[in-house]
Amino acid sequence: MNDFSNDDKLRELLHLDMFNALSHEEKQTLERALESSDSLRQEAAELKRLFERLDAQPDIEPPQALLIDARAELRARLRLEQSRTSFSERVVSMLERLSTGEGNLSAFQFALGAVLLFLMGGLAGYGVFFFSFAASQNELVANSALNDLSQVANIRFIEPSASDSTIEVSFDVVTPAAVNGTLSDKRVKSLLIRALGSGENPGLRLQALNILQQSPSATLDGDIQAALIRAAKFDANAGVRKTALLMLLQCKRTSDIQLALIHILMNDNNAGIRISAMNALAGGFGVSVDNTLLGDLRKRLESDDNKYIRVRAGALIDELEQPKSQN
């Protein structure tokens, strides 16, 4: 037990040494241990190679256009924040002075304050009436539009609430509309699936995936899984395909998912995604795969331009054949 703890400690020192994070004494302890342990020396060599590779990676510099864009947006947000604060502060301060009678308010300021108070009262009354009317109108428009999804466009997700798992989605019909509900609400689900398949922009599709990711896995039913499979196989954006693939791996393993993974492994142009699909398939599905498909898969993998995939091809094919040989 002591040896084990000591080994662990030495390995930790070895890893920290790569970050130049050891004290003089710790460094000496490590050097003594390295002299007497082959396995530690081997691990040290591997780590050294790793850090040489990491150091050889060129530093990521933010593109100039991105920086200019980010700074411009930041300046705009800061200006907005500043004006918001100063205006609200001015109004509050004036109203405070008006209500307490403190300070030297001029006749003009007094009149302006009174008018402001009057306007605020009027606006509050109008707001109560208008928003309750608008909410019921909005609900009516949303319900009628969702009967014919072809009218729906420009879907936007409004911050989903984490506390009660409700999702607010707004979209345009003839006029903009919004629905509010959980994933078990058919309207919300159909909008999410539509957003996931929408060609409008990858950000929207990723947002739909994020919302699905945050939902309880029990609510990811067959329709959603089918949409995820479509996204993982065919989406034009690699980020969307990768996220959809990772979400599929959270679902119960079915032959549909296995076939989707094989399709991805054979057709995706992103090596990282193909490797993820390969690793997932290697995890085992317990479902036999058609011989012709296996043959095609073998041919495709053996000619893959990625070394890792080529090296692991044989083991994966064996893995996929195994359920047959067990029968």
Next chain:
Amino acid sequence: MALHFSHNADDAKDIYQEIFMRVFRALPKFEFKSEFSTWLYRIATNVCLSHSTTASKSPELFDETVIEPRTPSPELGLYVQDALAALSPNQKMAFVLKHHEGYEIKEIAVIMECAEGTVKRHLFNAAERLRRVLKDALT
């Protein structure tokens, strides 16, 4: 730092703006009890970590907008990005602060508001995970 953490231009832009909005709001409360840079990095760390939990898209993103550095071996570059993305947010943050920003363990502990031992554990786990994930690619 935001780019190293997120590997995604859009996320990095969001993180950058959120950091400076928080700095703008919190600046009047800053009492100069710590170094300004430490305080700034602490805010940046909190924004990065909360961004990765609320918008969980970032760790798995392999988007066209990903900033890919030019490497002599693009395939290995992709592996490294994949491996870095697979780290937990805390491991990635400790790794970025140490490896890219050059902070000492003690300083990272202050920035991440945790014990030095915890930072060491994050770094150990990060290096171990990278070693395992990249083992085949490096041979």
